[in-house]
Amino acid sequence: MPQSRRDRPAKPALSRAGIVAVAVDLLHSEGLDRVTMRRLSAELDTGPASLYVYVRNTADLHAAVLDELLGTVDLAPDSTADWQDRLVQVLASYTRVLFQHPGLARTAMLTWPSGPHYLALLEQLLGLLAEGGVPTDRAAWAVDLLMQLATATAAEHSTREETKTGAEFEALRAAAQGADRRTHPHLTAAGAELFSGAGPDRLLWGLRVLINGVLATPRPE
């Protein structure tokens, strides 16, 4: 029992790829909450400090895990459809992946992913925009907006998931609906509309807004 480590074939040398792989396993088996430096180092039979040679910090680790998951995004759906529809489908697939792993979306908002799967996603989006005749300079900025919206939508959803019906979300809802009709006429008028619409509906509308807006708005200068 004490030296159960002896049973293992050998302690494999540490590497970034190996660390991330174990982290992905950990994510699937115990959830993102357990993908911590300490838990992960225990799994790798070493100490937390050892990981910092291969991983800048926890955010970096989570970003690497996320990029791994981005490999499952469907980059080429239904090639018969309109370029706009395909654009929406790709981004919907992206959010679907994030939806399955609450918490990673929040990481994605704070840390800029730069893994190969993320780059492939950007490449695909740029391609679709080019196909739609969007000028390159506009497209470069547009992917930013599109990804931001998709990520934020997923992050919002995951926040509401993890905090169990989202405490601060309810706080806002209560505050908005309890607002004084005199001092906040528009807010009370908007009322429930502010919170209406399931995640997907709002996302789809938002993406259309962005596409239409990008097509209509040249860059300054």
Add this chain to the structure above:
Amino acid sequence: MPQSRRDRPAKPALSRAGIVAVAVDLLHSEGLDRVTMRRLSAELDTGPASLYVYVRNTADLHAAVLDELLGTVDLAPDSTADWQDRLVQVLASYTRVLFQHPGLARTAMLTWPSGPHYLALLEQLLGLLAEGGVPTDRAAWAVDLLMQLATATAAEHSTREETKTGAEFEALRAAAQGADRRTHPHLTAAGAELFSGAGPDRLLWGLRVLINGVLATPRPE
């Protein structure tokens, strides 16, 4: 020296408002990094656990601090200007506030503010959209998009500030520019355009995109 606490008039009773006020002072004097439960409780001459009666967690605390700062947002600039220009000006003022306090913007992306100043900001935005003839149902969803963009822009800036030229940002830049021209033609073509444009320019363009998009895109059903 030992009982220097005796010198103080009396230990004021704890309250959420008082806690937040001290937190704001702490923010200005030592930066957001030092606005921690422990540092704050030391300032209030008590223990960390005592704060949890008035504050749900650290994110909640930071959100309350942020709302206080939102009181300095200019809600009614240059009333002679076009409603679109005024909308942009208000949101630009909002991001300017966030720019001054790197890190709070990131908090704003994860926690939904629900304080009075935030509600006042929403009210103003809804009013301007109504003035522009945007239907209420569209406006309700549009404020979400507008705030999201403004907040994300500030958060991105602050991230780059705090990590000193943003390590993961540079990683993405390097990855994008080092991408294979064969496998990632559009990415390499977009190239520097992806990262071009100072914060303000991108934000202003993004806001115009959203406004134009919202005007052009009715809600589904």
Add this chain to the structure above:
DNA sequence: GCACTCTAACGAACATGTTCGTAACGAACA
């Protein structure tokens, strides 16, 4: 074959967030 150097690995330490159980305290009540 030997000394040297560089880096991965690690042990220990410190500050952080958050929770749990308990003690103090004030208000309602008998």
Add this chain to the structure above:
DNA sequence: TGTTCGTTACGAACATGTTCGTTAGAGTGC
């Protein structure tokens, strides 16, 4: 006035991220 109860305050504990200084080992030049 004495009791009870509910809330506030707090001490202690645990898990977390991250850094620092040291050690051990692999590779290198001679």
